[in-house]
Amino acid sequence: MQVLTRSIPLLITGLAGLVMILSAFFPYTSDWGKIAGNFFNIIAAFAFVLGGGNLLKIHLKKVSDQSEGWGYSGVILVCFITTLVVGLGKLGAYPNPDFPNVRLSGETQSSGGFWWAYEYVFKPLTATMFSMLAFYVASAAFRAFRAKNFEAILLLGTAFIILLGRTFAGVLVTGFISPDGPLGGLRLEELSVYVMQVFNTAGNRAIMIGISLGIASTSLKILLGIDRSFLGSGD
Amino acid sequence: MNATSEPMTGSQRAIWAVVVLVIVALVIVRSMIGTGMGRVYVEQEDMAFVQLAASVDDASESVSEPKWVRTNSEQGKTYLDRNPDANVIGWMEYTQVDPKAYFVQEAASANASTASTTTAAAGPGPIMLSWPRTIGLWVAAFFTLAIFSFLYRDNPFYKFAESVVVGVSAGYWMVIGFWDVIVPNLIQRLNPWFSQQFFTPGMELPATMADYWPNLYYLIPLILGLMLIMRLVPKCGWFSLWPLAFIVGTMAGLRMVGYIEGDFLSQIKASIIPLYEEGSVTTTPFRTVWSTIWASLANILIVIGVLATLVYFFFSIEHKGVVGGTARVGIWYLMITFGAAFGFTVMGRIALLAARIEFLFDDWLWLIDPNEQRTIVESAVGLLM
Numbered sequence: 001m002q003v004l005t006r007s008i009p010l011l012i013t014g015l016a017g018l019v020m021i022l023s024a025f026f027p028y029t030s031d032w033g034k035i036a037g038n039f040f041n042i043i044a045a046f047a048f049v050l051g052g053g054n055l056l057k058i059h060l061k062k063v064s065d066q067s068e069g070w071g072y073s074g075v076i077l078v079c080f081i082t083t084l085v086v087g088l089g090k091l092g093a094y095p096n097p098d099f100p101n102v103r104l105s106g107e108t109q110s111s112g113g114f115w116w117a118y119e120y121v122f123k124p125l126t127a128t129m130f131s132m133l134a135f136y137v138a139s140a141a142f143r144a145f146r147a148k149n150f151e152a153i154l155l156l157g158t159a160f161i162i163l164l165g166r167t168f169a170g171v172l173v174t175g176f177i178s179p180d181g182p183l184g185g186l187r188l189e190e191l192s193v194y195v196m197q198v199f200n201t202a203g204n205r206a207i208m209i210g211i212s213l214g215i216a217s218t219s220l221k222i223l224l225g226i227d228r229s230f231l232g233s234g235d
Numbered sequence: 236m237n238a239t240s241e242p243m244t245g246s247q248r249a250i251w252a253v254v255v256l257v258i259v260a261l262v263i264v265r266s267m268i269g270t271g272m273g274r275v276y277v278e279q280e281d282m283a284f285v286q287l288a289a290s291v292d293d294a295s296e297s298v299s300e301p302k303w304v305r306t307n308s309e310q311g312k313t314y315l316d317r318n319p320d321a322n323v324i325g326w327m328e329y330t331q332v333d334p335k336a337y338f339v340q341e342a343a344s345a346n347a348s349t350a351s352t353t354t355a356a357a358g359p360g361p362i363m364l365s366w367p368r369t370i371g372l373w374v375a376a377f378f379t380l381a382i383f384s385f386l387y388r389d390n391p392f393y394k395f396a397e398s399v400v401v402g403v404s405a406g407y408w409m410v411i412g413f414w415d416v417i418v419p420n421l422i423q424r425l426n427p428w429f430s431q432q433f434f435t436p437g438m439e440l441p442a443t444m445a446d447y448w449p450n451l452y453y454l455i456p457l458i459l460g461l462m463l464i465m466r467l468v469p470k471c472g473w474f475s476l477w478p479l480a481f482i483v484g485t486m487a488g489l490r491m492v493g494y495i496e497g498d499f500l501s502q503i504k505a506s507i508i509p510l511y512e513e514g515s516v517t518t519t520p521f522r523t524v525w526s527t528i529w530a531s532l533a534n535i536l537i538v539i540g541v542l543a544t545l546v547y548f549f550f551s552i553e554h555k556g557v558v559g560g561t562a563r564v565g566i567w568y569l570m571i572t573f574g575a576a577f578g579f580t581v582m583g584r585i586a587l588l589a590a591r592i593e594f595l596f597d598d599w600l601w602l603i604d605p606n607e608q609r610t611i612v613e614s615a616v617g618l619l620m
Binding site: 001004005008009010012013014015016017018019020021024033035036037038039040041042043044045046047048049050051052053054055057069072073075076077078079080081082083084087088094095096097098099100101102104105108111114116117118119120121122123124125126127128129130131132133134135137138141150151152154155156157158159160161162163166182185194195196197198199200201202203204205206207208209210211212213215216218219220222223230231232 | 282284286303305322324325326328367368371372374375376378379382383385386394395396397398399400401402403404405406407408409410411412413414416417420421432433434435436437452453455456457459460461463464466467473475476477478479480481482483484485486487488489490491492494495496497498499502503505506521525529533536537538539540541544545547548565566567568569570571572573574575576577578579580581582584585587588590591594
């Protein structure tokens with residue numbers, strides 16, 4: 001069993017990673033990388049099925065047990081199955097005009113029930129959920145932001161410059177500075193651009209260099225079998 | 236912003252009921268004022284196709300494939316005249332139009348004497364109220380308000396909307412995964428004949444079996460994919476380790492090369508820049524010098540910033556003395572970067588919030604009209620009347 005659950009998965013990891021690395025260095029093997037990438041996409045699509053199956057399993061149990069909030073689990077199941085049926089069956093979607101006799105030849109996301117679910121349910125719900133973060137970010141900032149030291153002042157000041165520099169208010173606040181004068185660069189809209197182009201660029205570059213080094217070393221550890229945490233407990 | 240899950244008291248329930256009733260009453264009143272609210276109009280187009288039979292070209296002795304053409308095209312009309320029993324398929328297509336197009340159509344049709352103008356204004360088909368889209372608009376408005384209700388506290392409307400988003404998004408990504416990945420990458424390769432007949436009629440079939448054999452490699456991801464799903468069966472859960480190992484391995488290999496090439500090397504290359512740069516503004520000598528100073532200072536600050544921040548990230552040496560001082564400058568750069576990121580995040584969220592509020596007030600309530608979707612240009616109506 002150890003061979004099936006440890007040795008073979010480690011071998012697969014190493015080989016798959018090796019193929020991807022080789023495909024970047026040798027032109028002859030570049031197709032291998034593309035094929036492995038396709039394999040990855042297909043398995044990732046199956047992961048969605050796994051996710052859907054898990055969702056069904058958990059919420060069917062909640063409904064059958066009638067545990068607390070089982071009604072909402074029912075809503076999840078109904079919405080999930082409806083979206084799935086409408087989307088996989090392309091219900092109401094127009095066929096491809098070049099092949100009008102093939103019902104499933106049309107675009108999934110441009111017409112029909114699936115488009116409706118996306119346009120009037122999925123999109124407004126997710127957009128509203130993300131938009132609510134504006135309130136929470138503002139609330140958290142109000143509570144947490146205190147100009148206690150120089151670093152905190154820098155963070156707070158930059159956030160204000162960026163926020164004000166991209167609004168009408170920011171333009172008005174420093175409107176008295178002539179844009180063509182020697183101090184034109186101190187206008188908030190100009191300052192915001194300068195902060196983004198210079199300080200933000202430098203900071204982000206260093207962060208990206210750090211991230212890339214971190215990812216490269218983690219990847220090496222995984223491919224060489226040093227890091228086996230993805231195989232579960234015991235390693 | 237109290238988001239607790241404690242049960243509501245009787246008075247809180249009463250407040251909720253009053254708030255909901257007031258909103259409903261306001262909406263009803265609004266729908267009766269002026270041109271109303273929350274309606275979606277569409278333009279109808281008849282999509283009919285006729286199948287042209289296969290024909291033989293005597294000159295080249297080539298056989299043309301049967302193909303479909305629009306019945307309103309010249310070729311389609313001629314063919315239908317000659318073959319009235321030809322195979323015809325059709326459906327109605329609906330394209331969303333601004334409400335003002337409908338208002339113009341109504342204003343024009345009210346005056347029978349302007350019949351010719353009506354035809355011109357109506358476009359390819361009549362404009363009508365779309366019930367599915369109108370219902371969708373109201374559903375979207377309900378969900379938007381339901382999510383916003385969480386700002387007060389957790390409540391059944393929010394929980395319902397939350398459940399809907401979980402169910403719909405799970406189904407959405409599964410459907411996208413099937414049509415965008417499984418069909419073109421797996422079914423098309425393993426069974427091109429089936430795929431061509433039912434899903435992708437435009438695809439080319441393998442000419443010979445020799446062309447088809449390489450496609451059988453794709454049995455590997457199919458098997459690995461099925462093994463991944465075995466995770467749902469408790470006793471066979473270990474099967475999923477193999478596809479998981481493949482996913483981790485390919486991602487590790489891909490990311491390692493990609494990040495070194497795309498981020499590590501390219502960022503270093505982009506940071507090796509001249510410390511003296513001539514400015515772009517050359518209107519006056521003073522402006523030229525000033526512009527050069529700013530451009531050079533920008534490059535110097537970038538180089539210093541990258542080096543200082545990297546020193547801060549270097550933890551193998553104790554941050555003392557020169558290293559400590561440099562690392563401190565790095566922290567300042569990082570603070571500015573985080574401040575900018577925070578500012579952008581807040582702006583992005585506020586833009587989303589503005590978009591949702593615009594949806595409620597413009598698309599649903601018809602209280603504002605920034606895109607002039609409903610405002611009829613008086614002169615145009617005057618011409619019609």
